[in-house]
Amino acid sequence: MGALAAFRYRERDTLLHRLDPRAKLLLSISLILFLWIRADLEVILLAGPPLILLIAVGRLWGDLRGSLRVYLILGLILLPLNSLLYSIYAPTPDENSVIFLTITQKGTPILGELFITRQAVEFSLTIYLRLIFMLLTVSTFIITTSLDEIQALLFKLHFPYFFVLTMGFAFRFMPTLAEEAQRIREAQMVRGLDPNTGGFLRRYWKAVVPLVMPLLVSVLRRSVMFAEALEVRATFVQPRRTLMVKPVFKKADVAVVSTSLAFLGVSFVFLLLRPIL
Amino acid sequence: MQALRGIDLELYAGEMVGLLGENGSGKTTLARLIVGLIRPAKGRITVCGLDTTTASAYELARRVGLVFQNPDHQIFEKTVWNEVAFGPRNYQTPQKEVDRRIEAELRGFDLWVYRSRLPTSLSGGERKSVAFASTFVLEPSVLLLDEPTKGMDYGRKRGLEKKARDLCDAGRAVVFITHDVEFAFESTQRAIVLHQGKILFDGRTQEVLSDPLIEKAGLRLPPIARLAALLQDSLLPQPIGSVEELCNHLEMLL
Ligand SMILES: Nc1ncnc2c1ncn2[C@@H]1O[C@H](COP(=O)(O)OP(=O)(O)O)[C@@H](O)[C@H]1O
Ligand SMILES: [Mg+2]
Numbered sequence: 181m182g183a184l185a186a187f188r189y190r191e192r193d194t195l196l197h198r199l200d201p202r203a204k205l206l207l208s209i210s211l212i213l214f215l216w217i218r219a220d221l222e223v224i225l226l227a228g229p230p231l232i233l234l235i236a237v238g239r240l241w242g243d244l245r246g247s248l249r250v251y252l253i254l255g256l257i258l259l260p261l262n263s264l265l266y267s268i269y270a271p272t273p274d275e276n277s278v279i280f281l282t283i284t285q286k287g288t289p290i291l292g293e294l295f296i297t298r299q300a301v302e303f304s305l306t307i308y309l310r311l312i313f314m315l316l317t318v319s320t321f322i323i324t325t326s327l328d329e330i331q332a333l334l335f336k337l338h339f340p341y342f343f344v345l346t347m348g349f350a351f352r353f354m355p356t357l358a359e360e361a362q363r364i365r366e367a368q369m370v371r372g373l374d375p376n377t378g379g380f381l382r383r384y385w386k387a388v389v390p391l392v393m394p395l396l397v398s399v400l401r402r403s404v405m406f407a408e409a410l411e412v413r414a415t416f417v418q419p420r421r422t423l424m425v426k427p428v429f430k431k432a433d434v435a436v437v438s439t440s441l442a443f444l445g446v447s448f449v450f451l452l453l454r455p456i457l
Numbered sequence: 458m459q460a461l462r463g464i465d466l467e468l469y470a471g472e473m474v475g476l477l478g479e480n481g482s483g484k485t486t487l488a489r490l491i492v493g494l495i496r497p498a499k500g501r502i503t504v505c506g507l508d509t510t511t512a513s514a515y516e517l518a519r520r521v522g523l524v525f526q527n528p529d530h531q532i533f534e535k536t537v538w539n540e541v542a543f544g545p546r547n548y549q550t551p552q553k554e555v556d557r558r559i560e561a562e563l564r565g566f567d568l569w570v571y572r573s574r575l576p577t578s579l580s581g582g583e584r585k586s587v588a589f590a591s592t593f594v595l596e597p598s599v600l601l602l603d604e605p606t607k608g609m610d611y612g613r614k615r616g617l618e619k620k621a622r623d624l625c626d627a628g629r630a631v632v633f634i635t636h637d638v639e640f641a642f643e644s645t646q647r648a649i650v651l652h653q654g655k656i657l658f659d660g661r662t663q664e665v666l667s668d669p670l671i672e673k674a675g676l677r678l679p680p681i682a683r684l685a686a687l688l689q690d691s692l693l694p695q696p697i698g699s700v701e702e703l704c705n706h707l708e709m710l711l
Contacts, residue, residue, distance in 0.1 A: 369518070371522075
């Protein structure tokens with residue numbers, strides 16, 4: 181569960197947190213585009229230092245630790261598997277291949293050989309790093325940008341008012357949903373439903389199934405109540421509303437925007453040089 | 458953070474207890490500990506010989522029931538009948554027996570006419586009653602009722618008291634968790650006063666709730682006790698248990 185901390189806003193006072201959300205969004209997008217444009221290990225690795233810098237400036241290590249552990253486990257599974265699969269494209273092993281399984285009959289190989297080529301290892305490493313770097317980029321944006329800022333950002337980008345507010349409410353009610361589930365669980369436990377007995381499947385069944393309908397009912401009831409609360413406060417009557425957070429461009433933002441644009445420029449040059457997706 | 462400290466408490470069969478204390482004094486936390494929803498950081502709690510840290514919810518719920526402070530946190534089924542049936546169904550009680558017990562509880566709490574209604578469409582006091590019925594139907598040996606009188610009209614309060622008395626006579630223990638001092642004064646025999654997570658008083662209700670010191674724990678003496686305390690110096694023996702008793706004393710004096 182610690183992994184989720186990488187995708188949740190954490191209030192903190194750092195340069196990264198104070199940046200204008202528009203500048204941060206541009207920075208994230210430029211990084212992701214840069215990562216997306218070329219699948220070369222050297223190019224992907226170039227994105228490492230800026231990312232580390234961002235993480236250091238935003239003091240994000242603590243929030244990212246849980247997710248990094250998950251990525252590591254993912255890597256331990258994905259890297260060997262992908263290397264093996266990509267190697268299939270190479271018909272025969274070359275001098276850079278590692279052969280680790282040969283089935284022979286009286287000295288002659290049969291059924292071919294299981295091998296991994298150097299290119300396959302490199303390619304899966306590239307794909308893996310690209311994925312992780314993209315996730316880290318998304319994390320740096322989400323951890324450092326509050327819901328209010330994201331809403332202000334979307335307003336500035338001329339997203340429809342209704343959409344932005346609704347999205348904000350959805351996010352706001354996520355913890356409420358978890359609380360509600362916990363409450364129903366407790367109400368069921370004090371009346372004898374025990375999710376901790378039985379085999380794995382039975383436990384899962386008992387933990388999830390009795391929760392679904394009550395949760396749905398309670399969510400519907402809550403949303404009706406919430407809608408009424410919004411209505412009596414005339415929420416959607418005017419097409420605009422006062423923003424809680426007014427994004428203002430500062431010097432740091434200008435610097436970030438210039439860097440982002442530079443990154444985009446470099447990506448574009450790379451794209452012209454040798455376009456590979 | 459510590460919500461409760463140094464709690465040493467025994468509940469006996471057939472007891473009707475008032476657990477009192479101001480907001481945040483730890484009453485609800487103590488109840489959640491006793492039913493095993495949370496575990497004590499230190500110490501031990503046993504219910505009918507079962508240790509709450511090791512016993513399963515299944516075993517515990519049959520012996521100790523908790524009615525939540527807020528009925529909306531407790532009610533989750535689509536009809537009043539299903540809500541009350543949830544507990545017995547977990548214990549594979551035969552259908553006939555389940556039906557009989559549910560009907561008895563629903564009638565006992567004046568809910569029979571609402572049996573196929575959506576629980577959330579009922580009034581506050583009625584929802585509270587649904588929560589009572591759905592807990593009482595399991596017939597646990599210990600019943601903890603968190604703020605049971607909140608939002609209940611006089612009739613329902615008296616009904617609840619009568620029901621609780623019957624259960625106590627049948628050898629069960631009932632704990633009223635409340636800051637409704639008047640109700641506790643009139644309905645319980647033993648009173649436990651919590652203050653900042655510690656037990657401040659534990660004794661006979663009439664004595665505890667006549668002691669001006671409970672005002673330290675944020676509780677107000679019930680009016681009769683206040684009146685008795687004011688008259689005591691010159692006129693009365695302590696303590697006074699009810700309006701009738703006070704009247705008798707006054708009549709004798711006049
Ligand atoms: N699981 C818990 N662990 C520690 N403290 C808690 C826990 N649950 C509640 N508390 C705190 O304990 C105090 C007592 O709360 P509660 O038992 O609800 O009081 P009461 O029911 O007497 O009004 C509160 O300050 C509350 O924040
Ligand atoms: Mg409470």
